[in-house]
Amino acid sequence: MARSNNKTRGNASPPQTPCKSCPLRQNKAFRRFSAEELEFMQSFKGGELVLDAGSTILVEGTNSPHLYTVLSGWAIKHKSLEDGRRQVLNFALPGDFLGLQGSIFESMHHTVEALTGVVLCVFPREKLWTLYEKHQGLAFDVTWLAAREETILGDYLVTVGQRRATERVAFVLLHLFRRARQLELVRANKVAFPFTQEHLADTIGFSLVHTNKTLKQLRRTATFKWTGTEFEVLDEKKLAELAGESASVPSVRPLI
Amino acid sequence: MARSNNKTRGNASPPQTPCKSCPLRQNKAFRRFSAEELEFMQSFKGGELVLDAGSTILVEGTNSPHLYTVLSGWAIKHKSLEDGRRQVLNFALPGDFLGLQGSIFESMHHTVEALTGVVLCVFPREKLWTLYEKHQGLAFDVTWLAAREETILGDYLVTVGQRRATERVAFVLLHLFRRARQLELVRANKVAFPFTQEHLADTIGFSLVHTNKTLKQLRRTATFKWTGTEFEVLDEKKLAELAGESASVPSVRPLI
DNA sequence: CGTTACCTTGAATCTCCTCAATACACGTGG
DNA sequence: CCACGTGTATTGAGGAGATTCAAGGTAACG
Numbered sequence: 226m227a228r229s230n231n232k233t234r235g236n237a238s239p240p241q242t243p244c245k246s247c248p249l250r251q252n253k254a255f256r257r258f259s260a261e262e263l264e265f266m267q268s269f270k271g272g273e274l275v276l277d278a279g280s281t282i283l284v285e286g287t288n289s290p291h292l293y294t295v296l297s298g299w300a301i302k303h304k305s306l307e308d309g310r311r312q313v314l315n316f317a318l319p320g321d322f323l324g325l326q327g328s329i330f331e332s333m334h335h336t337v338e339a340l341t342g343v344v345l346c347v348f349p350r351e352k353l354w355t356l357y358e359k360h361q362g363l364a365f366d367v368t369w370l371a372a373r374e375e376t377i378l379g380d381y382l383v384t385v386g387q388r389r390a391t392e393r394v395a396f397v398l399l400h401l402f403r404r405a406r407q408l409e410l411v412r413a414n415k416v417a418f419p420f421t422q423e424h425l426a427d428t429i430g431f432s433l434v435h436t437n438k439t440l441k442q443l444r445r446t447a448t449f450k451w452t453g454t455e456f457e458v459l460d461e462k463k464l465a466e467l468a469g470e471s472a473s474v475p476s477v478r479p480l481i
Numbered sequence: 482m483a484r485s486n487n488k489t490r491g492n493a494s495p496p497q498t499p500c501k502s503c504p505l506r507q508n509k510a511f512r513r514f515s516a517e518e519l520e521f522m523q524s525f526k527g528g529e530l531v532l533d534a535g536s537t538i539l540v541e542g543t544n545s546p547h548l549y550t551v552l553s554g555w556a557i558k559h560k561s562l563e564d565g566r567r568q569v570l571n572f573a574l575p576g577d578f579l580g581l582q583g584s585i586f587e588s589m590h591h592t593v594e595a596l597t598g599v600v601l602c603v604f605p606r607e608k609l610w611t612l613y614e615k616h617q618g619l620a621f622d623v624t625w626l627a628a629r630e631e632t633i634l635g636d637y638l639v640t641v642g643q644r645r646a647t648e649r650v651a652f653v654l655l656h657l658f659r660r661a662r663q664l665e666l667v668r669a670n671k672v673a674f675p676f677t678q679e680h681l682a683d684t685i686g687f688s689l690v691h692t693n694k695t696l697k698q699l700r701r702t703a704t705f706k707w708t709g710t711e712f713e714v715l716d717e718k719k720l721a722e723l724a725g726e727s728a729s730v731p732s733v734r735p736l737i
Numbered sequence: 738c739g740t741t742a743c744c745t746t747g748a749a750t751c752t753c754c755t756c757a758a759t760a761c762a763c764g765t766g767g
Numbered sequence: 768c769c770a771c772g773t774g775t776a777t778t779g780a781g782g783a784g785a786t787t788c789a790a791g792g793t794a795a796c797g
Contacts, residue, residue: 304639306725312639329628330731335635357621361613364620371627372585378634379591383560383568386641386686390784421743430642435785437745453794469562475586646752677775691753693777709762 241273242296242346247480249296249320254407255480256366265360266481269352274345278419282337282345283324289333291347293323294481298343299419303427304335313428315377316340316401316420319408320480322370328353340419348481366479373475380472385430388469390439393429395468398449402458403474418456443467497529498552498602503736505552505576510663511736521616522737525608530601534675538593538601539580545589547603549579550737554599555675559683560591569684571633572596572657572676575664576736578626584609596675604737622735629731636728641686644725646695649685651724654705658714659730674712699723 242248244266249255258266273296276282282300283289300317314335317323327333328350357364384396405416426436440451448464450457458464465471498504500522505511514522529552532538538556539545556573570591573579583589584606613620640652661672682692696707704720706713714720721727 304635306639306643310643312642314635314638325624326628326632329625330632330729334632334729354617354621357617361610361617361620364617364624365610365613368581368620368624368627369585371624371631372582375627375631375634376582376586376590378631378638379560379570382570382634382638382641383562385638386568386683387562387566423743427642432786433744434746434787438785441745473586473590679775688754689776690755690778694753697777 243267244270247296249408249480252320252407252409254476254478255320256477258480259362262360262363265356265363269348269356271347271349274347276339276343276345278339278341280339280343282339282343283327283333283335285334285336286332288327288331289324290350291324292328292350292353293345293347295319295321295323296344296346299340300337300343301340301420301424302335302337311427312430313424315374315381316404318404318410320478322367322481324350325367325371340424363479363481366481369479370481373478377472381428390431390435391443391467392469393431394425394436394439394443395448395464396472397425397428398451398456399458399461399464399468400472400474402456403471407474407476414459414461415455415457417454418451419454499523500526503552505664505736508576508663508665510732510734511576512733514736515618518616518619521612521619525604525612527603527605530603532595532599532601534595534597536595536599538595538599539583539589539591541590541592542588544583544587545580546606547580548584548606548609549601549603551575551577551579552600552602555596556593556599557596557676557680558591558593567683568686569680571630571637572660574660574666576734578623578737580606581623581627596680619735619737622737625735626737629734633728637684646687646691647699647723648725649687650681650692650695650699651704651720652728653681653684654707654712655714655717655720655724656728656730658712659727663730663732670715670717671711671713673710674707675710 244250244263250258271291274293282293285304295317297319300321300323302314302317302323303311304314305311317337323337323345324333326335353367356367380400381397384393388396401418402411402416405411410416422436422440423433426433429436431439443449444451446460446463446467448458448460448467450459500506500519506514527547530549538549541560551573553575556577556579558570558573558579559567560570561567573593579593579601580589582591609623612623636656637653640649644652657674658667658672661667666672678692678696679689682689685692687695700706702716702719702723704714704716704723706715
């Protein structure tokens with residue numbers, strides 16, 4: 226279940242990263258932008274926002290004048306019921322785009338919270354329309370990102386609705402591992418997972434206790450280790466089998 | 482659980498409906514298109530496809546050269562695991578857009594199946610790019626539709642992950658009732674629901690038997706009637722309370 | 738060195754699943 | 768017309784799976 230953690234501290238205007246030399250764009254997972262596109266992104270970008278772990282980035286039911294791209298760090302998207310039950314919808318990693326719903330509808334339909342310290346690129350949402358008018362390639366990219374989110378939510382819905390306990394845990398852990406690997410966050414099959422068993426429980430729709438017992442059972446398969454923050458995959462093939470079927474992680478993607 | 486039903490019969494080129502006089506556009510729920518937009522939609526539209534109930538419209542893992550808009554009828558979007566377990570992701574009603582994933586990724590990530598006879602507007606996907614280039618308003622609409630799908634999937638994920646049995650059933654029934662009402666398919670609080678308890682079970686992540694028993698329990702609240710195909714709401718406020726919290730149905734939407 | 742956050746485990750209970758049987762409506766072919 | 772098969776809805780019984788409650792353990796941090 227959720228805990229309340231409402232601090233939102235952060236620094237505006239830290240040392241800026243020019244889009245041309247964006248560290249994320251070095252990664253082959255992101256499609257190459259043209260010079261004009263990069264120039265536009267630079268003009269679109271209103272600054273950077275640095276937030277501590279635990280900060281709230283966007284709030285369900287409210288509206289932000291900004292769109293964000295995660296430059297570094299992890300965040301979590303979730304929705305809550307009145308009595309405190311909480312469902313994690315998805316995780317946000319570097320390159321992920323946040324706040325589109327607020328620019329399209331009257332308000333956000335979920336909350337986004339930083340799991341680690343994060344650096345966000347900030348875009349004023351009133352310029353989103355300019356992007357559609359002047360850079361159709363980027364407009365298509367925005368649609369791409371929305372469609373990808375839809376795909377992930379669909380995979381998670383299948384997981385929560387149909388998979389059994391060990392499958393659910395294996396599926397989510399492997400999915401996050403593979404996303405992290407695509408972003409070159411994995412070294413020697415190890416990656417820092419900055420979330421707790423409670424986050425995992427709220428992702429797969431189980432209680433914390435049952436999630437813990439399922440993890441205990443899964444550890445006997447010796448397909449992974451997860452101690453403290455470090456997650457290590459020992460037998461990816463077998464873990465993928467335990468997950469039932471793995472979620473697709475597109476190999477090339479846009480970086481708005 | 483799923484049954485296999487692979488017939489795909491249909492008639493191409495039936496009497497065509499010109500976009501200008503599209504019956505759906507009479508409905509105030511859809512935003513008004515400019516003359517140029519209507520003209521483009523007319524040129525974008527490649528024809529109409531009429532399919533019987535049970536027909537498969539799009540198949541997970543494959544790719545279709547077409548995009549579709551539902552002109553009339555109901556369809557269901559679902560994903561299956563190898564052993565036959567099936568998760569319904571969403572329902573498609575008139576005005577809903579189908580096949581975007583196939584135009585953005587290598588293939589569809591879910592299957593779409595007609596629940597009733599349906600009439601679909603057919604669009605060649607290679608012209609989607611022209612839409613982005615020439616009609617940014619429509620491009621934004623495509624993004625809007627993708628974001629709306631994301632919102633609904635998020636609501637369903639919360640429902641399956643966190644709500645208890647009666648809440649799940651009430652939530653989905655009310656959500657579909659309200660979507661149907663927006664499309665003027667509801668007369669005297671009654672609407673034809675063209676799906677079975679098995680479809681509902683696969684939507685909320687329960688077995689058919691347990692779904693049936695939950696329905697029996699819910700009927701005692703006298704908030705609705707559901708006999709045969711007809712669904713009638715008797716006490717919407719109370720039903721909404723039983724659902725826990727209702728999903729948003731945007732009041733104005735685009736019709737691609 | 739106490740507090741806090743997170744992880745772990747056991748016991749009792751309840752929710753939900755599977756299996757199995759029955760009932761009903763409908764359409765098809767004899 | 769009736770007999771039969773099929774799809775859907777309903778109900779009971781027994782057991783697997785998940786929840787809640789409760790307690791204890793460990794590492795990090797001031």
